[in-house]
Amino acid sequence: MSAEEPLLRVEDLRVEFPTEDGLVHAVDGITYQVHRGRTLGIVGESGSGKTVGSLTTLGLTRGQGARISGRVLFEGRDLLTLSEDEMRKVRGNDISMVFQDPLSSLHPLYSVGAQLTEAVLAHRDVSKATARARAVELLGLVGIPDPARRVSDYPHEFSGGMRQRAMIAMALANEPKLLIADEPTTALDVTVQAQILALMERLQRELGMAIVIITHDLGVVAEMADDIAVMYAGRIVETASAELVFSSPEHPYTWGLLRSIPRLGRSREESLVPIPGTPPSLINPPSGCHFHPRCPYAQPDHARIDPALEPVPGEPSHHVACLLEAGVRRALWAELRAGRMPEQALAAAGLPVEPA
């Protein structure tokens, strides 16, 4: 990682929602940074807090009675302390966001052009005609054929892929420094997904913006991200460069994710290794290490001790929140990587086979 000041630095961010059933600890103290022109991939399952964390960065969880603490430093300014008016100047201008479902994020009764023009006019003091011209230019930029004509179309006249392109065009209207893309391709077919990812990469090269891409798809992060943060139950459990996360992952949850997905390159005979159990409740998260109830390698004291996100010995840029010793983790991953099942790996790494 470079020594320069990061574009975005999130420090110990916590977001809690009071509900009738109790306090939901959606984001439970996360810290990460995004550098200019780079891509951070945030990986996690539903309910891991990956979306709430990003919405909070943009001030979009404020109205929901959320209790927010920590700091969100964007170019050195703490966004959490800004007023709603000041925040509105940042949102859609310096930072913008692309959501999963392009159909519900576009207004059905306004033409795509009108919505793009509005995004431009919200932040720039230009004439309507200039804004309209910019809308056409943006549609061309994201690869919509015949933009001068299609700008008058309504969202229902666009296909799913074109709608997502239009959403990206809108997000780029004011050349943001940071683009947050929350599952931008999950609702799309695989060939369209490849087009959208290629588009985002091209635009990043041309405009030099930083990207935070939030996804559950390890393939998508591997294609897009320079750095990866793996989230589980409201926390970051591992963070490192993409190469390190895939070549020498340190957290048992990351191992679980990597071993549980079928891959094109793997033999069909190889069994998938599922992660046992289900994601935990965020109202009553498990004690100690949040992952311990599902972790095949958990030891009795892991239910008591809360692991901190610490550097991996010898890899200062690689952080992991795991109570296993580094040597044991390496031994375990070496076994898993060779195709061994968790029980066999446990025995080989010298851990008790009947853990907590």
Added chain:
Amino acid sequence: MSAAPDRAPAPTTPGATPAGGEPLVVVRDLVKHFPLTRGIVIRRRIGAVRAVDGVSFSVNRGETLGIVGETGCGKSTTARLIMRLLEATGGEVRFDGRDITHLKGHELKAVRREMQMIFQDPYSSLNPRKTIGSIIGEPFVIHGLEQGKGERKRAVQELMETVGLNPEHYNRYPHEFSGGQRQRIGVARALALKPKLLIADEPVSALDVSIQAQVLNLLRDLQRQLGLTVVFIAHDLSVVRHMCDRVAVMYLGKIVEIGPSDPLYEFPRHPYTGALLAAVPVADPTRHGVQRRLLSGDVPSPANPPSACRFHTRCPKAQPLCSTEEPLLVEKGSGTEAACHFPLTREEVAAIGVRSPA
């Protein structure tokens, strides 16, 4: 009629049949057109969505056939036609040696006992006001089997055990279960009547990554233990490869390529299969930046599909012939059958960025 012997599949598609083995399902020239109408009082037919437009294939006993393709390619419609949840516009479906395309009444009901379906969404496919005991036991009631409550309960609990649910949860309601567990309930219900054929329509795409593997392993184990014949429909090519013996690739209502998984994934011959495979993101950042050839544009409307080869409007290899003469699904010498005049060569497969397995 019911004793009609197995006939050979349609001559136009000789190898859409697996080598050896006895087919359980034979689909021939299957067509489903949904009419498009205009007007409210006087409804005029102005055309048709050709969801499935002449599909032929067969599935052997004990085999898993995958159907892949993008939204709107007709894969789910094909499944529903086999299940007789939709009436075919043309063609025939033979199940266990018998033409079931136009069965009615209790004959249809009897056939349906032998084929069951697992749906994509485990939330909307379970009645929230019934206990899972009665959900899983309902097939017994519908088909008038396993009289007596005690006997039914035993049978249901055995099924729950088979799919990895705790039999003590017999009296719980669907909302008390997670997505993965609900999908297990759906599987248990589908297995209740010991069907010969199981159709799984996107069974894991609504589940979390860490849960998908649990359900996929369960389906694979059950398929092996019970010798089930499975039609597995999914858009995720990696999942299909993991699960299926043979795979059919559909585009705009037609099968463009079909064959055993290994040759199909390693040496796809139809340019559309190649494009699909090239588009799959791989969990390997060292491949970051490897150039892939991507398809441009969108899938054309199935109400007005392109002439002859339907892929010619987006195909990088298209020639004038492709828009005038429809290619037939024929063996291309590498193990699969492809409907293409100009199939991919090994060099082209490597160049478009298809990852051959290590």
